[in-house]
Amino acid sequence: MYCNYRRWADLVCRFLCPTNRLPATLFSIYLSFLLLFCVTLASQAALASSSDVIAPPKQLTVTANLPTGTVNAPYNGSISASGGTPPYTYAAPGLPKGLVINATTGGITGKVTAAGSTTFTAHVKDSASDQGTGTFTITFNNPPISVTVAPKVETLPSGGTQEFLATVLYTTNTAVTWAASAGTIDANGNYTAPAVTANTSVTITATSVADTTKSGTAKVTVSTVKPPKVALELLFPPTNANQPYYADVVKYLVNNNPTVAGVDLWLEWSSADLGPGNNPQYNFSAFDAEIAQFIAAGKKVNIIVWAVADLVTNSSTPQYIWNALGASNITTCAGEQIPNYFDLAFQVPYQAFMAQVIQHYGSNASVGYIRIGLGRGGETFPSQNFGTDPCTQTFVNDWGWTDATWEAYVNAMVDYQSTLKSPKTLMVGLDTVDTFTMADIEAANAVPLKIALGNEGLEASDITKYPTCSADWCNLWTLYKGDVPLELQTIALSSPQGNPPVGSLVTILPFAVEHNATIMEIYTDDWLQGFDPNYPNYSTYGAAYAAAIKAAGMGK
Numbered sequence: 001m002y003c004n005y006r007r008w009a010d011l012v013c014r015f016l017c018p019t020n021r022l023p024a025t026l027f028s029i030y031l032s033f034l035l036l037f038c039v040t041l042a043s044q045a046a047l048a049s050s051s052d053v054i055a056p057p058k059q060l061t062v063t064a065n066l067p068t069g070t071v072n073a074p075y076n077g078s079i080s081a082s083g084g085t086p087p088y089t090y091a092a093p094g095l096p097k098g099l100v101i102n103a104t105t106g107g108i109t110g111k112v113t114a115a116g117s118t119t120f121t122a123h124v125k126d127s128a129s130d131q132g133t134g135t136f137t138i139t140f141n142n143p144p145i146s147v148t149v150a151p152k153v154e155t156l157p158s159g160g161t162q163e164f165l166a167t168v169l170y171t172t173n174t175a176v177t178w179a180a181s182a183g184t185i186d187a188n189g190n191y192t193a194p195a196v197t198a199n200t201s202v203t204i205t206a207t208s209v210a211d212t213t214k215s216g217t218a219k220v221t222v223s224t225v226k227p228p229k230v231a232l233e234l235l236f237p238p239t240n241a242n243q244p245y246y247a248d249v250v251k252y253l254v255n256n257n258p259t260v261a262g263v264d265l266w267l268e269w270s271s272a273d274l275g276p277g278n279n280p281q282y283n284f285s286a287f288d289a290e291i292a293q294f295i296a297a298g299k300k301v302n303i304i305v306w307a308v309a310d311l312v313t314n315s316s317t318p319q320y321i322w323n324a325l326g327a328s329n330i331t332t333c334a335g336e337q338i339p340n341y342f343d344l345a346f347q348v349p350y351q352a353f354m355a356q357v358i359q360h361y362g363s364n365a366s367v368g369y370i371r372i373g374l375g376r377g378g379e380t381f382p383s384q385n386f387g388t389d390p391c392t393q394t395f396v397n398d399w400g401w402t403d404a405t406w407e408a409y410v411n412a413m414v415d416y417q418s419t420l421k422s423p424k425t426l427m428v429g430l431d432t433v434d435t436f437t438m439a440d441i442e443a444a445n446a447v448p449l450k451i452a453l454g455n456e457g458l459e460a461s462d463i464t465k466y467p468t469c470s471a472d473w474c475n476l477w478t479l480y481k482g483d484v485p486l487e488l489q490t491i492a493l494s495s496p497q498g499n500p501p502v503g504s505l506v507t508i509l510p511f512a513v514e515h516n517a518t519i520m521e522i523y524t525d526d527w528l529q530g531f532d533p534n535y536p537n538y539s540t541y542g543a544a545y546a547a548a549i550k551a552a553g554m555g556k
Helices: 005-016 024-051 246-254 285-296 319-325 344-361 391-398 403-419 437-449 461-465 470-479 505-514 524-531 538-553
Strands: 061-065 075-082 089-091 099-101 107-110 116-125 131-141 146-150 153-157 161-163 165-169 176-180 190-192 200-208 215-223 231-235 262-268 300-306 330-333 336-339 367-372 426-429 452-458 486-490 519-523
Touching: 061 116, 061 131, 075 116, 075 131, 146 200, 153 161, 165 176, 231 246, 231 524, 231 538, 246 285, 246 524, 262 285, 285 300, 300 344, 319 336, 319 344, 330 391, 344 367, 344 403, 367 452, 403 426, 403 437, 437 452, 437 470, 452 470, 452 519, 461 470, 461 505, 505 519, 505 524, 505 538, 519 524, 524 538
Parallel strands: 146 215, 153 215, 231 262, 231 519, 262 300, 300 367, 367 426, 426 452, 452 486, 486 519
Antiparallel strands: 061 075, 075 107, 089 116, 099 107, 116 131, 146 165, 161 190, 176 200, 200 215, 330 336
8 A cells, every 4th residue: 555544543542642741633634634635646647657558559450462472573552551650660671582572662663574463462661660461472473475586587599598596475485486487497497488470568477376466577678689699798887987997888888889798896894894794794885886787788797706806806705705814724825815715704605695686686586697706806726826836835825725625515515506596697617726627517517507607717728728718618619509608718819910918809709609608708898909099909890800790799
């Protein structure tokens, strides 16, 4: 008790009653007052006690608006709370990968990459620290089956051929049936255009076997214009007005010369692969801008991919590759930094880049073939002066170089290219280090995969030593005639005067055509020699060069 009345009365009597210090009336009044005092004190104590009791926390009500989502599509859902004191704070640690919750609003956004259902618990807290939870399930379904066809747009000559590829998404059954509104197409997408007397539009259709209501199409223009028997390509033309002969190239070769079938431009790995720390990692915008002028002029663009630059300085290998390789996997050949091609730190990211190139350009109707360099430049030779430069010992002693290991590397990279199912013709540039066996083995691997063959070492000595030609191309082109495109490029600029190593185009071009070349990559200056009246010695050699180039295009 807070006030014991009897105890207080006894205490007062002990001092007052025995001595009769107070009259009885006054003493009674005093006791009444004392009783009232104790009752008041007890009431206040009770009130104080009741105010110290802590009320139980509120339980917030948590609800959700979670519509069914679609894989790889933007998602919007939300968690809400009520019954508390705003503002609320939201958390949902168990959301599917790709989704996030806004801690302030409860909004759930993002993209999910895999179908399925996920159950998670949402936690909410208000400004008074009251809390609530809710357990919910969110579901994502795959999009409807989709079918795309590549190339999407193509122009073919009368009776021409083209392989089409179908990509079927969101089903395990990726089979399609093919149809063509004119011409014929087989079960593998190999199309043969009809013979036409007027330009004809054709629709190619691939229909999903899993869902026959889903299909993709491509448009083909079958032209009456016959393609040249040998495609003559303009090799490495200037691409801007600050480079020599740019205006002449545009005037005499690009815009007004039907003999020029297309242009060859190099694409440096480093120019489009910014490294795994960047988003996006791959950006082809600079190269796209470079080739746009040639596409606008109606020329096919052939892409030559450089992992290692065919220049004095290697500007083609990305810096993050050098960092990953480390000093023990880098050497210098003829003053140029060269990577260890055998190391996975080089191979794996380069393969990823190959895939990106094909993904980006595979459906571009204005792109012709793609030659992917596996050594220096667009070829398979490891470096300048390999074999005589001291760097050769690094390859041999430290990196395990032999003819067999190099052949295995080239073949493995070509095998990987074939898995990418490129709508565009892919090409490997053959070279020989020690014996012709290397080129022969690489060609035997590439041709069954429908990888075109190229050699960039055509020279005058091929004529005098025939059939012992650079990288055995003379024998190989005879062996594989009609199986795949066969490309040649001179080892250097020609000499109208006939000087080695190439000699005059008037002599070397007919030899190349006679021995089954179907593509000739001709240096820009050699083209100018034949068609640009402003080019040095045009008056002396121009007519003969122009006649030789035109004849080569006609297969003569």
